[in-house]
Amino acid sequence: MxxxxxxxxxxxxxxxxxxxxxxxxxxxxxxxxEPVPTVWLSSRAGLACVGCGAAGTEMYCDNCGRRRSVGRDHAELDLTTVGAVTDRGRRRPRNEDAVVIGRYDGGLVSVVCDGVSTSTRSDAASHRAAEAGVAALLDALTSGADPADATVLGAHAAAKAARAAAGTDASDTPPSCTYVSGIVTADAVTVGWIGDSRAYWLGPEPDCLTVDDSIAGQLAAGRPAPATVEADPTSRALIRWLGADSDDAEPQVRSLRPSGEGRLLLCSDGLHHYLSEPAELAAAATGTPIEVARHLTAVALDGGGHDNIAVAVLSFPALGGSAP
Incomplete structure (x- = not known):
């Protein structure tokens, strides 16, 4: 038997x-x-208070009363074929950007979220959204979902997490953030976004894959600005974001099948404020993913570092697959 x-x-x-x-x-x-997906985060859970050094996990330090930052001032994440760097910049009191990278049996994923500085505790919204987004992406992808469908599920999870960051706070400016995700497989790249964090294809025919959800971004793309806002062609004011004061959780999704090897770049406006042209970004994308992320972060800091910076670089094709 x-x-x-x-x-x-x-x-x-x-x-x-x-x-x-x-x-x-x-x-x-x-x-x-089945291999367990690997995920690295930029959050600083369990680290010491930056004010007095006391350990703890509560929002405010029990020892000195200072509000804990959810994210690290500087973080570098390296999974070889995908790397990321985030930095506080030179003019912000704390880093409110978040980046998460992941690797699974079939591809690479990442999410970048930029905390909206005019909202309260935006670092809480950005980190919760980024971590929930990657978790949902990996869950969907390892269950066999199509990358485009996984992208939508990831954005929905991120939106729910960003809303939850407000807790019982009834502030007029609850925690909020922007969102961009990327999935790289052996033959395709898929991105989804809400807000003005961007995705770029850096390879043959480099291109910006996203359209900023701002008045200026919509007008530059030939789209009409919403009737509810003044159509100032120079305004970078957001018209879509994640948070308790937004009920729009549907990402814009774009997929492409590159003709050769390259990189997918996700970034917050802390980078694309200084370097935004796809060809210039592609020219700077030499070295390993973590080396590219370090270099681009340095470009933003050398340019003035007016805002927090988050950069993620994903290799295409993923995991040694061959491009079509």
């Missing part, structure tokens, strides 16, 4: 696989183990 060495005979003699562990009872081979 066929028998699993760990769980004994099957419940039915004709069964060819163990009902418990999936072992092949004909050959004795164990069931393949």
């Amino acid at each position: 066929r028998m699993c060495p760990e769980h004994g005979p099957p419940s039915e003699p004709e069964h060819k696989f163990c009902e418990v562990c999936g072992r092949n009872l004909m050959t004795g081979e164990a069931a393949p183990v």
